[in-house]
Amino acid sequence: MKYTKCLIIICIIVGVCFPLFDITSEKANSAVRAEQNKENNEISLIEVDNVSNQPLRIGERLTYNIKVSWVPVSAGKRVDHIEKKISYQRKSVYHITSEAKTGSVASKIHRFQNRQSTFLNSVGFFPLSFRNQLVDKKYTARVEINFQDDKAEYEKISQNKPKDPEKHEKKVIEIPFGTQDELSMIYFLRCKKLEPGKKYFFPLIIKAKVVKISISVAQGEKLKIKGLGRVKTLVVTTSHGYQLWLTDDNRHIPVRIEAEAKIGKMKANLEKREFVK
DSSP: OHHHHHHHHHHTOSSTTOOOOOGGGHHHHHHHHHHHHHHTTEEEGGGSOBOSSOOOOTTEEEEEEEEETTOSSOOEEEEEEEEEEEEETTEEEEEEEEEEEEOHHHHTTOOEEEEEEEEEETTTOOEEEEEEEEEETTEEEEEEEEEOSSEEEEEEEEESSTTSOOEEEEEEEEOOTTOBOTTHHHHHHHTBOOOTTOEEEEEEEETTEEEEEEEEEEEOOOEEETTTEEEOEEEEEETTSOEEEEESSTTOOEEEEEEEETTEEEEEEEEEEEEOO
16 A cells, blocks of 8 residues: 555656745745855756757657566556647647556555646747646546746646545646646756756746756766667756656656655656657
């Protein structure tokens, strides 16, 4: 039971469990945070140049196997797919989807399924719209976020049990320029020039609030990845202990994710990269 609950942390891959700050104090604290960013030598990732060759390819589908360090069987799978490039709100966007769910063994103890979708602006790599559908045992939730210049329209409909009345939450959230969602942030990272030894930050919206994500980049070891061979990597470490291994090239393919939990280390390893249109 415990390890399948902790699976939720890694199924969403990165960003979900970061502590949140109160956005009502956003304006009052902006000057303080700016000074802190300078003191920490942190660079706004929004201002960093994009990689020279576009790393996002239509049809790319990445399949991850998720495990807990001491559990011999797979806890679940995650599949991320750049489905197509379309016109959305008169802008050219990538339609990207992701599905994470427990495996057949884990589902007998704790059924979990999470479907996400983002419409990512191909210029600047900022999301225009995000949707999330969650099934966690008997709990279900649907979230939709529509991004505008300085605000986001957030709506959530949830049920604790199938026969319970629906709970509705709707609000308008003030957001900094370039705010990411849970899925778009991965592709935003992939599109940026990341230098070992540098520290960066960017804003993320999650659970109806905004959080500042700080990351540091280091040179990683060579990893043998099925379908890719031996690849050099960059290790991206967040301010709250998550680690993401990206290929050290213009593709920046996420090949491994790790996070510490009370019951052990959670690992998601790239199992397959294919192109499906």
